[in-house]
Structures are given as C-alpha cells and as structure tokens.
Amino acid sequence: MAAASAVTAPVGPPPVPDQARGLTALVADLTLEQKVGQLFVTYLHGQSPDEAHPGNVRDFGVATPAEVVAKYQPGGVIYFNNASYDNIDTPRQVANLSNGLQAASPVPLTVATDQEAGLVTRIGPPATQFPGNMALGAGRSARDAERAAAVSARELRAMGVNQDFAPDADVNSNPANPVIGVRSYSGDPALAAELTAAQVRGYQQTPLSPRSVSATAKHFPGHGDTAEDSHTSLPTVDRTAEQWRAVDAPPFRAAIAAGVDSIMTAHIRMPAIDPSGEPATLSKPVLDLLRGELGYDGVVITDSLHMAGVRQLHPDAEVPVLALKAGVDQLLMPVNLGEAIDRVVAAVRSGELTEQRIDRSVLRVLRMKSLRGLFSRVPTTPERVDSTVGAAEHLAAARAITDRTTTAVRNDAGVLPLASRPTAPLVTGWGDATTRTLAGLLGGTALPTGSAPAEAQISAAARAAGNADLVVVLTNGLSRQPAQQALVARLLATGRPVVAVAVQNPYDVAHTAAPTWLATYSYNPVALESLARVITGEVRPSGRLPVAVPGPTPYPFGHGLGW
Structure with a gap:
C-alpha cells in the first residue's frame, strides 16, 4: 500500500503561467509537496481515467487513474501496453485517458510512452509503424529519420501523448548486448549522432507546435557496450573517459545541439568515471559530464526506478533522493510513489536537500512543458485522432x-x-506470427519452428521444403542458437533455393553458410512488407550494414549489395 500522505490540493483554479508571471512565479506559487510531485513520473493501472482498478488500490490507495493524479499531483505519467499496467487499447481510448488525466491535474502533465518504433513500440496499429532505429541506420538517411519521428510525434500528440522516451542514442558497439541491439541506430558514433539529431528535430519540430512531443535521448552515458540487461542486473561499462568521449558521447552531444528536451540516464556503472560503484543514475561524477562537459541544462530523467540496476545498492525510498543529489530532475516510476514523495519532502525539511535545488529541477520540468505548449490546456478530440493516427x-x-x-x-x-x-x-x-505474415504476403505456406527448433521440427521443415520452389527461413538470435543454425543447414541440403533473413540483429548472417542473406532489423509488419517486395523484385535492396558483423564470416560496417 502506498504511503497515506498525499500532495495538498491547491486552492483556486489551476495555475497557468502567462508572460507577466512566468514560470519562476509559478514555481514560487507551488507548495513544497506540489514541487516535489512535479519531479515524479508515475505508471498507472487502467485504460480509462475513471476506471476502478485493483492495481491502483494496491499501489496508490485510490481506485482510478484520475484519483491517483489528483491525490499525488505527479509531474507526469507513463503509458504501457502490457498486462502489468494495461493503459493502451485504441487511439481514441488513449486520447480519452489523456484528456481525463490532464483534467485531474492542477499543473499540466507530461504524458509519456516508449514509442521508439521497431522492437520497443507501445502503441501498435492503426498507429503508423516504423521498423526502428537500426533499420534507419541501414537506410543512411537523416531526412527519413526526421520524417519518421515527425509522423510519430504528430500521431502521439493527437492521442494526448506529449513526451516520447525516444530516440535511443546508444551506440551498439557490443554485438552481445542483450537489451539495446536494434534499438540503436548503429555501431558507428558519427552515424548514430547524425540520426539521433535528426529524430530529435522530427519529434520536437518547433516550440509550441501542437504536432510536437518532447524527445528523450537515452540512455546516458551510453548503454551500447553492456553484456547485461539493466532491467535485471547492474551492468558495468569498462570504457575510459577518452573512449567514452569518442564512442558514446557523440549522439548525446548531437541531441543537445538539436535542442533535445530531456535525456534519460542509464542504470550502469562506469568505474573509470565514478569508481564508487554507483549506477550512472545516482552518480554525480557521471551526470557532471552531462551538465558540465556537454553543457546540458534540460530535463534529466531517470530510467525506470523499478529496474534492478538501480535497486541493488540502496533502499527504494532512498533512490529518488540520491538521484536528485546526483543531478536528476525527473524520477520515473518509483517503486512506491507515496513513500518516494514523502522521503524527498523529508530530505528538504531536514536540510539534506535544499528547496532551491528542488526549484531548479521544477523549473526545468515546467519549461519543458511550456515548450510543448501544454499550458494552453487544449484537449485532443476524436476527430483529430481519426484524421491523424494512421493517416494515408x-x-x-x-x-x-x-x-x-x-x-x-x-x-x-x-x-x-x-x-x-x-x-x-x-x-x-x-x-x-512473423512466418505467417510473410507467407501471406508471398502467397505461400508458413511452418514456424521457434527460436530453438527440435529435431522433429527441423525434419518437418526439410520435408516441406521439398515441395517448395522457394524457401525463406527467418532467424532471430541464430548466432547463439545452434538449433537455428542446424535448421538452415538442413534446408540448404534440400537443394531448393533458400533465402535466409535476419529479422532482428544482423549478427546472424556471419554464422551459417547460407549463400543468400537479407537483414531487415525488424519483424513488424511494415518491415515484412518491404522484405516481401525485395524478395519478389518489386523493390531493390539499398540498405547498408549500420554495424560491423563479427563471426566466422564477418562483414564490415557499410556492406550492402544491390541489383
């Protein structure tokens, strides 16, 4: 159960800053509890602002999402499409949820989600889908990257979402990375930097634009060289400061130069920068690189405080205070929102944190909201949703x-x-679903065999190949799955023409003798549609590898065939 205390309700109408009063005056008008509330971004349970949900009762002590917002007055909320939170169904439903939560909040909310495209996509069709960052890296077009972000921003804003936790600015320099991979544009810092800046421009467009959202470059100082997942562990990145400047920093520099509204921290250790063992989220030396060396004065937001990478060294209630001491402004998904607010308020009242320190972060958060025009308080409409989301x-x-x-x-x-x-x-x-979708597009037969096919499945696929005039075999993680490698080998032994396709990380292509290999970097429908057009000859392939592919048959960065 959440802590019993809550933010004191304001007296009078919601505060709306104007040119005469300004954001600084608004900060002065807020109580300490309201200021601290502005620093938190929380999850919620349910799809309607007035839907009673047992998860809200358990976690927040009230029944509905709107009551959570009214009680705690957080600065923002985040939407998910999973069973744990279940906020997303249809575009109209998301818009209604957004409108209802904004109406319940005295200060406009940042309404966020993780719509990176590709592997991390919270809002599916009919919202327009893109294949993700590494596919954009293969396309080598800053113009395409900017256009994709602009389309996503326009559709998100129509649904009342005004902050996207994208783009992923990590440089995927470690092929074994279990959590970034195709979420990164490239293993090349210059290409990653170019496309990061392009997508920041696309998401944010111009200040006050009703089609823009706040972009969030993540995960600072760079999650691309980890071999562990910070959702379940605390990874260590053994880069020197010089290596960090050369490899990981360029995309964040580019995002800052493009005016990015917010930057998300990573729950990773960098001993060369901070030998204390603290994750970057709680590390003043690491965040001093962002504030000092990179000169960033926008909003710094943590990655989820539910993740194991930030929970191993300290009690959950202490983590928000430590993050604020390190230089963070927004605290994403604390384990217990009520306890977290109470602990930060207590830290201010005891002198552990100063109210001036809190004010600096609140001002940054309000400035971000003002840049996206949130203080105009204009709700979205069903008509806007229908004309924008999935537009032709x-x-x-x-x-x-x-x-x-x-x-x-x-x-x-x-x-x-x-x-x-x-x-x-x-x-x-x-x-x-992937094999069936592609089979439908090609007018063929689907025989899915899974990520680790058994001998019986491999034999069945080889028999079915004998009746086919073309065999397309899809791989995902083949470099780590001997059974997938065996499947490809058996299909090749049939003598039928075989096209192997890496539908996620392109590192698969170096690990079998298949003479024909394509890479799509994504298995969502739009990527499979393009794949079908390439296979049938309707489209000529023009992508180039955005990462170097190591292995028994390596391929260099930039490799790509055409015909």
Whole structure:
C-alpha cells in the first residue's frame, strides 16, 4: 500500500503561467509537496481515467487513474501496453485517458510512452509503424529519420501523448548486448549522432507546435557496450573517459545541439568515471559530464526506478533522493510513489536537500512543458485522432522509408532477384506470427519452428521444403542458437533455393553458410512488407550494414549489395 500522505490540493483554479508571471512565479506559487510531485513520473493501472482498478488500490490507495493524479499531483505519467499496467487499447481510448488525466491535474502533465518504433513500440496499429532505429541506420538517411519521428510525434500528440522516451542514442558497439541491439541506430558514433539529431528535430519540430512531443535521448552515458540487461542486473561499462568521449558521447552531444528536451540516464556503472560503484543514475561524477562537459541544462530523467540496476545498492525510498543529489530532475516510476514523495519532502525539511535545488529541477520540468505548449490546456478530440493516427500519407511514408532499409548481405548463388514470382514458397523459422505474415504476403505456406527448433521440427521443415520452389527461413538470435543454425543447414541440403533473413540483429548472417542473406532489423509488419517486395523484385535492396558483423564470416560496417 502506498504511503497515506498525499500532495495538498491547491486552492483556486489551476495555475497557468502567462508572460507577466512566468514560470519562476509559478514555481514560487507551488507548495513544497506540489514541487516535489512535479519531479515524479508515475505508471498507472487502467485504460480509462475513471476506471476502478485493483492495481491502483494496491499501489496508490485510490481506485482510478484520475484519483491517483489528483491525490499525488505527479509531474507526469507513463503509458504501457502490457498486462502489468494495461493503459493502451485504441487511439481514441488513449486520447480519452489523456484528456481525463490532464483534467485531474492542477499543473499540466507530461504524458509519456516508449514509442521508439521497431522492437520497443507501445502503441501498435492503426498507429503508423516504423521498423526502428537500426533499420534507419541501414537506410543512411537523416531526412527519413526526421520524417519518421515527425509522423510519430504528430500521431502521439493527437492521442494526448506529449513526451516520447525516444530516440535511443546508444551506440551498439557490443554485438552481445542483450537489451539495446536494434534499438540503436548503429555501431558507428558519427552515424548514430547524425540520426539521433535528426529524430530529435522530427519529434520536437518547433516550440509550441501542437504536432510536437518532447524527445528523450537515452540512455546516458551510453548503454551500447553492456553484456547485461539493466532491467535485471547492474551492468558495468569498462570504457575510459577518452573512449567514452569518442564512442558514446557523440549522439548525446548531437541531441543537445538539436535542442533535445530531456535525456534519460542509464542504470550502469562506469568505474573509470565514478569508481564508487554507483549506477550512472545516482552518480554525480557521471551526470557532471552531462551538465558540465556537454553543457546540458534540460530535463534529466531517470530510467525506470523499478529496474534492478538501480535497486541493488540502496533502499527504494532512498533512490529518488540520491538521484536528485546526483543531478536528476525527473524520477520515473518509483517503486512506491507515496513513500518516494514523502522521503524527498523529508530530505528538504531536514536540510539534506535544499528547496532551491528542488526549484531548479521544477523549473526545468515546467519549461519543458511550456515548450510543448501544454499550458494552453487544449484537449485532443476524436476527430483529430481519426484524421491523424494512421493517416494515408503517414502509412505511405512508412512504406517508402522502410523500403530503403532492407539490406542484402550475401547473394552468392544469384537467387535474387527472382526470375519470376514463386508459386509455392515456404516460409519457416523463427516467429509464429512473423512466418505467417510473410507467407501471406508471398502467397505461400508458413511452418514456424521457434527460436530453438527440435529435431522433429527441423525434419518437418526439410520435408516441406521439398515441395517448395522457394524457401525463406527467418532467424532471430541464430548466432547463439545452434538449433537455428542446424535448421538452415538442413534446408540448404534440400537443394531448393533458400533465402535466409535476419529479422532482428544482423549478427546472424556471419554464422551459417547460407549463400543468400537479407537483414531487415525488424519483424513488424511494415518491415515484412518491404522484405516481401525485395524478395519478389518489386523493390531493390539499398540498405547498408549500420554495424560491423563479427563471426566466422564477418562483414564490415557499410556492406550492402544491390541489383
């Protein structure tokens, strides 16, 4: 159960700053409890502002999302599409939730979600889908990256979402990274920096634009060289300061130069910068690099405080205070919102934190809200949702952008381009929905075999291949899955033409003898549609590898075939 105390309700109408009073005057008008509330971004349970949900009763002591906002007056909320929180169903529903929560909040809320595109996508169709960052890296087009972000921003804002926890600015320099991978644009710092800046411009467009959202570059100081997942552990990055400046810092520098509204911290250790063992989220030396060396004066927000990477060294209630001491402004998803607010308020009253320190962060948060025009208090409408989300021109842009990302890595047997459309293609390998979707697009048969196919599944796929005039085998994580490698080998042994496709990390292509390899970096429908067009010859592949691919048959950064 959450702590019993709550933010004191304001007297009179909601405060709205104008040119005469300004944001500084608004900060002065808030009580200490209200100021501290502005520093928290919380999850909620349920899809309607007035929906009673047992999760809210358990975690916050009130029943509905609107009551959580009214009771604690957080600075922001975050939406998820999973069973734990279940905030997202349809675009109209999301818009109604957003409007209701804003109406319950004395100060406009940041309404956020993780709509990175590709692997991390919270709002699915009919919202326009893009293949994700590494696909954009393969496309090598800053213009396409900016356009994709602008489309996402316009649709999110129509649903009342005004902050996107994107783009992922990590440089994926470690092929074994279990949590970043295709969420990164590239293993090349310069390319990652160029596309990070482009997407910041696309998300934010111009100040006060009703089509813009606050972009959030993540995960500072850089999560790309980890071999562990900070959701479940506290990873260590053994870079020197000089290596960090050369590899990880450029995308964050570029985001700052592009005017990014917020930057998210990583729950990772960097001993060369801070030998104390604290995660970056709680490390003043690490965040001093951001504030000092990089000169950033925007909002710094933590990654989720539910994650194991920030919970291993300190009690949950202490983490928000330590993060504020380190230089953070916003605290995302504290384990217990009531206790977290109480602990920060107590730290101020005891002198552990000064109210001036709190005021600096509150001012940054309010400035971000003002930049996105949130104080105008204009709700979204069903008509705006219907005319914006999944608009025909947005879907056309997604198709065109994605068509420029598919990469032909190997074509030694000359299987592609096909002389004619196959009449009996077989699509097999990883992903039930993925194989079935692609089989439907090609007019063929699907035989999914999963991530670790058993011998019986491999044999069944080989038998089915004997009746096919083209075999397409999809892989995901093949470099770490001997059974997937065995599947590809058995399919090749049938003598049928085989096209192997890495539908997530491109590192798969170095680990089998398949003479024909494509990489899509994504298995969402828009990526599979482009893949089908490449296979059938409707589109020529033009993507280039945005990472170097190590392994038995390595490929360099920038490699890509065409025909």
